Amino acid sequence: MSELPGIVITGASGRMGQMLIKTVVASEKCRLVGAVERSESDWIGRDVGEAMGGAALGVQVTDDALEAFSKAQAVIDFTAPEATVEFAALAAQARCVHVIGTTGMCPSELQKIELAAHHATIIRAGNMSLGVNLLTKLTKMVAAALDADYDIEIIEAHHNRKVDAPSGTALMLGEAAAEGRGVKLSDVRDSGRDGITGARTKGDIGFSAIRGGDIVGEHDVMFAGDGERIILRHVASDRSLFAKGALKAALWGQGQKPGEYDMLDVLGL
Numbered sequence: 001m002s003e004l005p006g007i008v009i010t011g012a013s014g015r016m017g018q019m020l021i022k023t024v025v026a027s028e029k030c031r032l033v034g035a036v037e038r039s040e041s042d043w044i045g046r047d048v049g050e051a052m053g054g055a056a057l058g059v060q061v062t063d064d065a066l067e068a069f070s071k072a073q074a075v076i077d078f079t080a081p082e083a084t085v086e087f088a089a090l091a092a093q094a095r096c097v098h099v100i101g102t103t104g105m106c107p108s109e110l111q112k113i114e115l116a117a118h119h120a121t122i123i124r125a126g127n128m129s130l131g132v133n134l135l136t137k138l139t140k141m142v143a144a145a146l147d148a149d150y151d152i153e154i155i156e157a158h159h160n161r162k163v164d165a166p167s168g169t170a171l172m173l174g175e176a177a178a179e180g181r182g183v184k185l186s187d188v189r190d191s192g193r194d195g196i197t198g199a200r201t202k203g204d205i206g207f208s209a210i211r212g213g214d215i216v217g218e219h220d221v222m223f224a225g226d227g228e229r230i231i232l233r234h235v236a237s238d239r240s241l242f243a244k245g246a247l248k249a250a251l252w253g254q255g256q257k258p259g260e261y262d263m264l265d266v267l268g269l
């Protein structure tokens, strides 16, 4: 039997699911042992490689997450909030590392993930790329250096299928900016301006979301002062970036104590 860690991919037919399967199959450091989808998916029961339009991979798509997790050392999960909360409990039961890329979770869902992390190793990040995680550090540094005369605005752009806003990345950047300023994001967050909004409140952190076409993911953190603007920008042009980061997290998580980690832990930033 192979010693390489076995990985299950949830949301196998999704944009990220398919990218993750290709990344795991191409890696020499792990093996694909499971592919999970919703019961209603027409991929259930099919070989996941064939369902993706390629050669058979010897892994059948299943809706029995617990059975799939019980054969694995890690689950990489880019699905939807409700599903991720359920998978967190099942991954803990199966003693698998749970890598969570899913965004758009509400406070009560995040609380359930935190509870699951008492029993399991969870690595969760709204963005798994090195570039964005480095950008959170830079954002915090710039926010700490400037006073509230510099208005902070976070502008993000994504493809037209994205269902949550602001993006998980935008929120990570907002948290970093708030931390740099020594405030709580929930106290200064201003998202979704529309209509007669009144003048901007000094100290707020604003969020704007663009949705269109096939944009993979773009984020600007703007510090707008009198007579100048500083703009920190990240542009993702390929989803493989996120998949490679997620796989790195799954491998890093092997042997880590239960708890909730993020990509800064994985990348050592």
Ligand SMILES: NC(=O)C1=CN([C@@H]2O[C@H](COP(=O)(O)OP(=O)(O)OC[C@H]3O[C@@H](n4cnc5c(N)ncnc54)[C@H](O)[C@@H]3O)[C@@H](O)[C@H]2O)C=CC1
Binding pocket: 010, 011, 012, 013, 014, 015, 016, 017, 036, 037, 038, 039, 041, 078, 079, 080, 082, 083, 100, 101, 102, 103, 104, 125, 126, 127, 128, 129, 168, 242
């Ligand atoms: N953290 C990061 O670096 C990144 C995070 N994301 C996030 O990942 C998530 C997925 O994104 P996409 O792949 O673009 O979406 P998608 O809609 O293409 O794929 C989601 C997949 O999850 C499946 N799914 C939903 N509920 C399920 C359940 N109960 N059981 C099994 N499968 C289930 C769907 O059927 C679908 O195939 C989003 O929250 C997105 O924001 C996306 C890219 C990078």
Ligand SMILES: O=C(O)C1=N[C@H](C(=O)O)C[C@H](O)C1
Binding pocket: 103, 126, 127, 158, 159, 162, 166, 167, 168, 169, 170, 216, 217, 218
């Ligand atoms: O839904 C996406 O596509 C992406 N989601 C993540 C987010 O919400 O920030 C990461 C990336 O920007 C792509």
